[in-house]
Amino acid sequence: MRVLQRYFRTEIVRSAVFTLAVFLALFAFFDLTNELSSVGRGGYKLQYAFLVVLLGLPSYAYELMPIAALIGTIYTLSQLAARSEFTIMRVSSMSTMMVAKTLFKIGLLFVVATVLIGEFVAPKSAEWGGQLKLQSKGASISQKFKTGLWSKDVIRTDGTSGDIIGSRFINIAEIRPNGELVGVKLYEFDRNLHMTSLLKATHASYQGAHIWRMTDVVQTDFVNGSSTEDITSSIATKNFKTKDLVSEITPEILSVLFADPDHMSAYNLWAYSRHLTENNQHSERYDIAFWKKLVYPLSVFVMMALALPFAYLHFRAGGVSLKIFTGIMIGVSFQLINTLFSHLGLLNTWPPLVTAALPSSLFMLVAIAALWKIERQ
Known part of the structure; x- marks a missing residue:
C-alpha cells in the first residue's frame, strides 16, 4: 500500500510540475511577443526584454499553481483509471477517504510552494522587472500624472x-x-x-x-x-x-501606489491597508487583496478535491484529453469567478474575508457533491 501511495504521489507531482512548466512557457512566449514592440525605445534592449519576461514568471507561477495541481491530478488519476491501476488500488483497501488524505498531503507541498512564491519571490521579481524597464527606458514613475503623485501622512508627537x-x-x-x-x-x-x-x-x-x-x-x-x-x-x-x-510613508508604501494589489505580498497589503485606515482613507480594495492572499493558496486543496471524482469515471465515458480539457475549463472558471467576486465585493462592500473565501467555498461544495454522488452509485 505504501508503495502504491508513493507512486501515486510521485506521478501527481510530476504531472503538476510539467503542467506548470508548459503554462509558464506559453505565457512567457506571449509576454515576450508583447515586449518586442518596446525594444529599441530609449535604452530598452532585447536582453532586457528577456529579463523582464523572466522576472514576470513567478507571478504567473503563483496564479497558475492551483490550475496546475488540478490538471496534474486529473491527468494522473485518468491515466491510473485507464490502466486499471486505480481499480487495483481500490481493491487493495484504498478507500475514497484514503485517496483524499493522500491528495491532501500532496496538496500541502503545493500550498507551501504557493505561499513562498506569492509572499517572497513574485512581489520582488515583479518590482525588479518594473524598475529594470523604467531604468532602461530612462523613465520615471510619476511622469504619467500632470500634478505629480499625491499621498497623505499623519504627524505624530514622537516620530511614528x-x-x-x-x-x-x-x-x-x-x-x-x-x-x-x-x-x-x-x-x-x-x-x-x-x-x-x-x-x-x-x-x-x-x-x-x-x-x-x-x-x-x-x-x-x-x-x-x-x-x-x-x-x-x-x-x-x-x-x-x-x-x-x-x-510613516516608506518606499514600500509608495511602490504600492503603482503596483497591482494581486501581485503584492500579504505583509505589504496589510501595512498599506493600515496606513490608509489611519489616514481615514478607503482600504477595501487592499483588504480584499490581503484576504485573497491568505485564502488563495488553500484553493490548491479545492482544485485537487475537484479532480478526485475524475478517477471514478469510466474511461469510455471520455478520453484523457477530454478530462484534461474539462479540468482546464474548471480552472479558468475558478479564476474568472475569483476575479468577479473581488469586484462584486468591492462594489457591494461585502466583508473582505467573505469576498475572498466565497469562490473557493462554492467550488469545494461542488467537489463534495460530486464525490457524494459517485459514492452513492
Missing part, C-alpha cells in the same frame, strides 16, 4: 509612535527608479485643518527607519488666526541645505 497632532499632504513631481524623490512639497496641517507649514525640497532620499533626507529645503511657517474668519499669514521662511523628515 506618538499621538497624532496633525496631518500632512505630500506632492511628489517625480519618483526615480532608484527610489529618489524629485520635486517634493509638504503641506502640513494641525488637527483643526489649519495650515501650519509648507516645505519644498528639490530631492529626497530614504535613509531607513522612516527617515527621508531632503535637500535644498525651503520651509515656510504659518500662524493661524484666532477665528475662522482670520486669514492665515506667513510668519517665517527658512532655508536648509538638508533636512530630515520622519514619516
